[in-house]
Amino acid sequence: MQGPNPLSDEQLAANFADIAPPLTSDAALLEANKCLFCYDAPCTIACPTHIDVPAFIKKIATGNLRGSARVILDANPFGHSCARACPVEVLCEGACVLNDRDEQPIKIALLQRHATDYVLEHKVTLFAPGAQTGKRVAIVGAGPAGLACARDLRRRGHAVTVFEAQSQPGGLNTYGIAEYKLKSNVAIAEVQDILDLGVELKLGVTVSSIDDLLARYE
Ligand code: SF4
Incomplete structure (x- = not known):
């Protein structure tokens, strides 16, 4: 019996290519300048992390990609992955006022990706750890929730250790989203x-006793 034909490298690359390719710089500038920069913007209200959407789009429109990414990542440490994986059609883009004018909503996700890709590609450091408080915090699980918590605690100066049973951090973002x-x-x-802020990460460790953690951390 003949087995299934394996796909060639080219076919695999085509099948798993970006479903929403990034905007060019010109396209991003054009798109950003279509935004009405609404007061009490419904797109921001619809975002579960309440990113100030008109503020970050305005910064793209003025060529300030670093500032734009700072607005995004300050509100949401996972702004890179959310730009790619969020169901924006039922969140920010679904709430964009342009829908009510029978126009296409602003491409918020692609603009968010444009700004966050810039800081990732240029290795721009946006945040720093806070002054040390002397407090130690343990977090179980290096998924988005645990790591977002770790980042905010480091920005407030606490020492943070994250324990993760898997061999890689990131949880759903690393293991569960289609390529x-x-x-x-x-x-x-x-x-x-996030780790660059000084978060300690222990991979391949299953926490089996909360008492042990409570003895060593706040
Ligand atoms: S609702 Fe649409 S037009 Fe208004 S600020 Fe948000 S993205 Fe811009």
Whole structure:
């Protein structure tokens, strides 16, 4: 019996290519300048992390990609992966006022990707750890929730150790999203930004006793 034909490298690359390719610089500038920069913007209200969408789009429109990424990542440490994987049609883009004028909504996700890709590709450091408080915090699980918590605690100056049973950090972003939406190397690079704040990560460790953690951490 003949087995299934394996796909060639070219076919695999085509099948898993970006489903939403990035904007060029000119396209991003054009798109950003279509935004109405609404007061009480419904796109921001619809975003689960309440990113100030008109503020980050305005910064793209003025060529300030670093500032734009700072607005995004300050509100949401996973702004890179959310730009690729969020169901924006029922969130920010679904709430864009342009829908009510029978126009296409602003391409918020692609603009967010444009700004966050810039800081990832240029290795721009946006945040720094806060002054040391002397407090030690343990976090179980290096998925998006645990790492977002770790980042905010480091920005407030606490020492943070994250325990993860898997061999790679990132949780759902690294292991559970289709490659044509989010490549695992992007998910890992995003995690590295958080680790660079001085977060200690212990991989391949299953926490079996909360008492042990309570004895060593706050
Ligand atoms: S609702 Fe649409 S037009 Fe208004 S600020 Fe948000 S993206 Fe811009």
